[in-house]
Amino acid sequence: MKVEFVDLKKQYHEIKTEIDSAISNVLESANFIGGEHVDQFEVNFRSLIGTKHCISVANGTDSLFIIFKMLGIGPGDEVLVPAITWISSSETISLTGAKPVFVDIENDYYTLNTEDLQKKITKNTKAILAVHLYGQSCDMDSLQSISEEKNLILIEDCAQSHLAQFKGKSLGSFGAASSFSFYPGKNLGAYGDAGCILTDNDQYENKFRLFARHGAIVKHNHVIEGMNSRLDSIQAAVLNVKMKYLAEWNKKRLNVANIYQSELSDILQISLPLTRPNTLHAFHLYVIRTEYRDELSKYLKESGISTAIHYPTALPFLEAYKMFNHSYTDFPVASKVQNEILSLPMHPNMSTEEIMFVVQSIKDFFKKKQP
Numbered sequence: 001m002k003v004e005f006v007d008l009k010k011q012y013h014e015i016k017t018e019i020d021s022a023i024s025n026v027l028e029s030a031n032f033i034g035g036e037h038v039d040q041f042e043v044n045f046r047s048l049i050g051t052k053h054c055i056s057v058a059n060g061t062d063s064l065f066i067i068f069k070m071l072g073i074g075p076g077d078e079v080l081v082p083a084i085t086w087i088s089s090s091e092t093i094s095l096t097g098a099k100p101v102f103v104d105i106e107n108d109y110y111t112l113n114t115e116d117l118q119k120k121i122t123k124n125t126k127a128i129l130a131v132h133l134y135g136q137s138c139d140m141d142s143l144q145s146i147s148e149e150k151n152l153i154l155i156e157d158c159a160q161s162h163l164a165q166f167k168g169k170s171l172g173s174f175g176a177a178s179s180f181s182f183y184p185g186k187n188l189g190a191y192g193d194a195g196c197i198l199t200d201n202d203q204y205e206n207k208f209r210l211f212a213r214h215g216a217i218v219k220h221n222h223v224i225e226g227m228n229s230r231l232d233s234i235q236a237a238v239l240n241v242k243m244k245y246l247a248e249w250n251k252k253r254l255n256v257a258n259i260y261q262s263e264l265s266d267i268l269q270i271s272l273p274l275t276r277p278n279t280l281h282a283f284h285l286y287v288i289r290t291e292y293r294d295e296l297s298k299y300l301k302e303s304g305i306s307t308a309i310h311y312p313t314a315l316p317f318l319e320a321y322k323m324f325n326h327s328y329t330d331f332p333v334a335s336k337v338q339n340e341i342l343s344l345p346m347h348p349n350m351s352t353e354e355i356m357f358v359v360q361s362i363k364d365f366f367k368k369k370q371p
């Protein structure tokens with residue numbers, strides 16, 4: 001038996017008729033940039049999450065950069081960002097000329113550790129990037145009160161947390177602005193690159209849209225210099241189809257997580273993911289922890305099961321950030337976690353047989369370790 005980490009082929013075949021017709025509709029209209037599919041996407045997505053505005057962009061890295069840049073973050077400024085996340089979260093801060101300041105993560109939930117975060121606030125700190133890693137909500141109550149008290153801009157990176165909730169409210173509706181990625185493997189994925197920005201603020205919406213469209217909302221009337229970051233019509237059409245299934249797919253992910261949780265809970269050598277109280281986890285990834293990570297992933301691979309590590313090196317320890325001279329003791333949790341985390345296969349199309357095969361293989365591995 002082979003178990004894929006994600007299975008986008010299976011998903012496509014489930015909705016093939018609708019997808020093919022949506023794409024051929026774009027092809028027939030020969031309207032490849034802008035137009036009704038893109039407009040419809042923006043309306044659909046902002047209603048789904050519950051914000052006033054949605055600005056579609058080319059990917060979930062551009063969306064972060066545009067937010068930072070248009071909220072006035074630049075040289076001399078510092079932005080607080082978790083030590084474990086995808087590099088987009090920090091490289092876009094540097095791209096504006098500002099400095100990413102890494103914060104250790106919580107041992108239980110893998111999101112920003114608010115104690116360490118408070119220690120890292122200086123007179124140059126301008127913003128906090130709340131990354132809802134793996135689909136787990138950050139502690140939004142604490143982050144909101146800290147950002148209000150210290151006058152910092154709170155921004156959300158929701159690339160892994162589509163439709164996840166904190167206290168009944170969708171993530172992406174808490175910050176001054178929030179960033180989404182629709183990279184194919186995300187909970188809501190396009191068939192190529194795609195992203196968007198959400199905000200309730202009219203002025204911000206104007207700035208983001210203007211910057212992403214070469215500084216011109218009215219053709220040829222460039223009021224500022226900007227960039228080209230657009231969602232194309234084919235991706236918008238695909239997302240409009242897939243968006244209808246997102247809640248159902250997230251439920252299926254939760255079901256996979258629940259089976260893993262109940263079946264693996266008596267293996268003492270692994271820690272299973274916890275869900276923060278009063279939140280809805282999107283389970284973009286199901287991340288376990290074990291001292292035997294490398295051996296286990298090798299064993300699973302030989303059994304036909306693909307796993308992954310998100311991420312093998314915490315950002316402060318990457319070569320890209322060697323100028324900060326960070327040591328492991330600066331980030332005690334992140335430096336331990338990076339050596340123990342393992343993402344198990346997780347997608348809405350996993351069959352019970354596939355889930356149980358993963359479970360059984362993990363049990364076999366630990367049985368063989370301790371006969």
Ligand SMILES: *Cc1c(COP(=O)(O)O)cnc(C)c1O
Pocket residue numbers: 059060061062085086088089131157159160181182183193194195
């Ligand atoms: C995927 C991802 C991004 C970047 O999205 P792209 O669309 O690939 O540019 C940003 N932040 C996080 C946490 C991500 O997982």
